[in-house]
Amino acid sequence: MLIEVTDLSFSYPSSGPILDSVSFSVEEGEVFAIVGGNGSGKSTIARHLNALIPVQAGTVKVAGMDASDPANLYPIRRACGMVFQDPNNEFVSSVAQEDISFGLRNFDFPESEIPRIVSKSLSQVGLEGFEKRDPHSLSGGQKQRLAIAAVLALDPKAVILDEATAMLDPEGRRQVMDLALSLKEKGVSVIMITHFVEEAAQADRVMVLSSGKVLALGTPKEVLVREDVLKEARLFPLLPTLAYLSLKKEGLVAPSAPPLSFEGLWEAMCR
Ligand SMILES: Nc1ncnc2c1ncn2[C@@H]1O[C@H](COP(=O)(O)OP(=O)(O)OP(=O)(O)O)[C@@H](O)[C@H]1O
Ligand SMILES: [Mg+2]
Incomplete structure (x- = not known):
């Protein structure tokens, strides 16, 4: 198993319980969707998988590494990259290649290797030749693919898309979904957080969250047709x-x- 979360519970300093004994696992190369209404705890789970917040109760293991061990913080961030909702908030530079290199330098990749890795990751997302482009001049779908390229450059085991298609038009959403589904063939797992049932329907398995609890977990055919589950998670069939x-x-x-x-x-x- 690439990701193993067991009995994970969590609260923010000023909040009540946000996650309540959440357990799930994600296999290598699996597309795993997480759905649930606003505030159900989806992004809080994502932050755990990316070691952005500390484990309070339960265990989180990513690629065999225990997230509660501080020594694993950076290796986990590299193993499990994250792409967010707003494509306009993801870039640090006005040149695409610099954006990808930034992450590589953070993880001490040798300078001589960087140009090759940048070009390779751009072509993995269908943006070959975009090295010198200003990220802000790209379409929403292209921006999100560039953000995914920056994650793929680090050779991750998993990519988390936290509502990465939410702000895109149908064409942009299709581009990002096709790319997400294609990562499977490379053995990269995708954790897809979404409000779109049609996106979750394309995953291998779906977990439905409600108020920080797992309401249902199974294949899309098992889960996304249950009226009670969809209703409680405020999802439209x-x-x-x-x-x-x-x-x-x-x-x-x-x-x-x-x-x-x-x-x-x-x-x-x-x-
Ligand atoms: N830094 C924080 N401090 C206090 N409470 C927080 C913090 N971040 C999130 N929360 C609360 O935790 C709960 C879960 O938030 P989370 O962002 O995980 O939900 P979500 O399922 O991703 O929602 P959305 O669909 O709106 O993105 C919410 O009630 C939110 O207000
Ligand atoms: Mg969220």
């Missing part, structure tokens, strides 16, 4: 699921597991 549920209420389809796809809806209607 996908269209095929919604159509099936209303047909079922009218007695127009035989009871079965609700579908996540239009193919599934069609099958249910034919039965």
Whole structure:
């Protein structure tokens, strides 16, 4: 297991309990979605995986390293990189290559290696030749791909996308999603925090959080069709699921597991 979180509980200095005995694990190369309403604790989990806040109760292990050991702080940050919601807040420089080099220098990569790594990571995200571009001149989708390139340059085991598509238009979202899903083939795990059920539906597994507790955890087909779970997590079902549920209420389809796809809806209607 790449990431193992066991009975993690947490509160901020001025807050009540934010995480309440949260347990989950993420395999190498797995796309793991975390969904839940505002304030349910998603970003607080992300901060633990990136060793940005200390473990108070329970355990967090990333690539075999215990997050409560201060010696593991920087190795964990490198193993598990993070991309945030606002593409305009992620850049330190007005030249794309400098933004990627900045992270590499922080982790003491040899100066002679840096240009090669910068070019490689830009091409991994489909931004070849963008070395000299000003990040602020890029589209939202390109900005987020550049932010992902800066993380990939460090050769991480996992990438956390904390609502990285929230501010993008549909095309930008598609670009970032395609890139996230392609990381799987490189054996990089993706922890995808999102409010979009259609994005979570593309993950291998989904964890639903509500008030800092795990409400459900399983494959999208198991989790994202449960009316009770979606309602409590304040998520809107996908269209095929919604159509099936209303047909079922009218007695127009035989009871079965609700579908996540239009193919599934069609099958249910034919039965
Ligand atoms: N630094 C902080 N100090 C005190 N309370 C905090 C702090 N950061 C977050 N919180 C509180 O912790 C709770 C969980 O916040 P968190 O950011 O983890 O939620 P989230 O699920 O990511 O929400 P959103 O969907 O809005 O991003 C919220 O009630 C929030 O107000
Ligand atoms: Mg958040």
